[in-house]
Amino acid sequence: MKRLSLFTICLIILVGSWLVLRFGIGGVVSVPIPASVIAMYMGLIIIAILVHISVEDSLFQEFLRPIRETLVDDRRRIRRRVIAVLIPLFLLGYTYSIIAQRASPPGSPRDAHPSPPLELTYKDEVIGTMQDVVNPFRHYEKDDPEAFKAHVENGRRVYYQNCFYCHGDHLDGQGHFAPYLQPLPANFQDPGIIPNFQESFFFWRISKGGPGLPAAGAPWDSAMPIWEDYLTQDEIWDVILFLSDYTGYQPRTFGEAH
């Protein structure tokens, strides 16, 4: 078998690494790698190749040989002509596609976890500081399981009369209104939601809804209603119990260390 020329090997390494980065690691194994990161890796690989071939003069000449041959050797005439057509054609298409591209609309970046105010309020009544307020019915979980169950059941009723249109029968954010809302309704089955926040945080988000979000995280397009207009405090606390009971996730607490 004929030995591959140094140039071909370098070309294979270059194309091969790009394919792996773009489709191998990026597309199949995990989330796609951003194009800028790929460009950085590719730059490093090109530098490595250049360093390698310029270490010795003979190696460099060996690398240049196929290029030189293609350019001037009469035996490589066909290859030369093909390349002379392909490269300009590729550049023609590429520049055209870049210039003719339609502008994309602005994205809507948003804060996944808006910062709550210091004080928790219901309508205008102050309940306490965000840090200290706890769910008044949470203690029943240990003290009085029957009463706890009644609160969870009431929370279930509240949920299915008000919330499931968007947040879904299964609390997975896939209610029948959900696909047509932006941003999508919260998915309580996502392990990153309930365990990350105190119950007072949920009380704040439920009672104030989309309009109550802080200005810092604009643009808020959330369709979440201001639930304090429709639900009593107890109902909001109950629905929070239901959310954690149904999903099995415990909200974050800042209790004493175990």
Add this chain to the structure above:
Amino acid sequence: MKNRNIAFLMLIIGIVVGSLPSVVTDAQDAPEASERGKEVYEESCAHCHGTEGRGDGSAAENLLPRPRDFTRGLYKIRSTEAGELPTDQDLYDIITEGMPGSSMPGWETSLNADDRWELVAYIKTFHEGFKEREASPREITLADKISYSEESVEIGKGLYTDLGCIECHGNIGRGDGTSAPTLTDEWGFQTWPANLTQGWNYRGGFDTEDIFKRFIGGIAGSPMPAFEGDSFLHFGLTSEESKRLTELENKDEMTEAEEEESGLFYEKMDAAVDVALNRTEGMELSTDEQQTYDDAMKVVYEKSWHLANYVKSLMPEERPEPAIGNSVLRSQYVQGALPTIDDTAWETFEARYFPLVGQVVIEPRQFNPTIDAVNVKSFYNDTEVAFLFTWDDRTHTVDETDEETGETLEDALAIQFPVKVPQGPTAPKPYFLYGGRLPVYLWHWKASAPEQVTELTAKGVDNVQVQEVQGDLQVTGTYTDGRYKLWVKRVLKTNDKKDLQLDPGVFVPIAFSAWDGSNGDIGTKRVMTSWYTFVLEPMPSSRRFVYPPLIAILSLGLLVGLRAVVQRRNS
């Protein structure tokens, strides 16, 4: 040795392949009802369907269609004949896939297959009929399917009129028939005939086979009849006989011979209807009666396939994609006058699709939308922009009085923009529901005044003001066959500071609200969208014809130059 390995491998492949179809395609039966089924039911279903299965869970009162009452044994989506209960597989499929267009979700990802089968078993305990059932239910055969063709669609189209589908489903299937607003289901709740052009809202799927099964089996509990007995035109007659009878019936006066001829037809039909009734009641049929029934149903099956093909022809293959991401609403540039409402230029491209959801934020709320979406197209020129909005509404309501509140209901549409376009992606937009701290600019159109829109400025639903200076907007609104068409034209730049000013290339937030008067929509009780995006698509730069060829020529020059250099060096 090698051969033996291959033989062994072949054997394994054979076994695997042989056993596949029985696993994949065979319909299953549910296990015996168990505690597990009850547990899953109470955790996942009871909030809508009620713990007793009566369809009266705590969420039920806000839902339309209502959750199914399992105690009556009336199931809409079945693969079984008229009057039969569904198969276990039917129930399993509905639980798995859900019912599009209703609040019943698919449970495929949230419940495993065993639990779904347990549910089927448990749901069956709510209705005695399942227990008493001895033989397995008679299933609808799909064996004689007439495949889709222009010809079949044409026959189906004729049948659509002849069989009376028009009365509920309307001239071209948008659910806008004359009796559409009067329909109720078995439980007395209002029910709307399907908009046949929106396959994605069909509860039981929109494959031709699905549609066919709804014809033969009917949609139990709803006004949609099964095609059998006296609910089918000329049941018992062949297609030719049916044609002849129609001909006779349309005559002003019949001769004696013709009277006699039609009399014979009526006798034949009566006999067939009787047989069908007896059969439904479970009576044994004699060989002759069976023959009469089979002959009658053969005609029904054939016609139903043609009709199913016609219905299939009314809808797009899939629900259109919402206008998000790169498929935002782009207004096309034209030179000269903008097309008017009936111009064919509007047909040259696809509309953008803005699905509507119920407004559930501010009281009074709308939990049960009847308008699916607004479709929008737009053109602009150097000074003006024109929009074409279309949306399906089953009724043309201009002044209907709400029985409870005494208010006047009517159909309407509002198109909403911010007064000032937010600069940059993190700039705040006005609140999506009629604005708030930041104001919105609205065009409000009402069906009672189809030739005008009112310009509004709003800072919230309870802070809406009619603009003092009404701009010179040209408007045409029409309603035909269950579809509103609204054409609006405005200049890009106005002198009114409260108006939105438009520039090509600027992405502008846009949102919609719509009211269906016959669904009780008024004020905040409406359907709506959150913010979408609209842009006057700038003319593509003419540089695109200059730079690319230049670069191509340059690269060729470089190659030639490089060659010359190498050649000189070599020599």
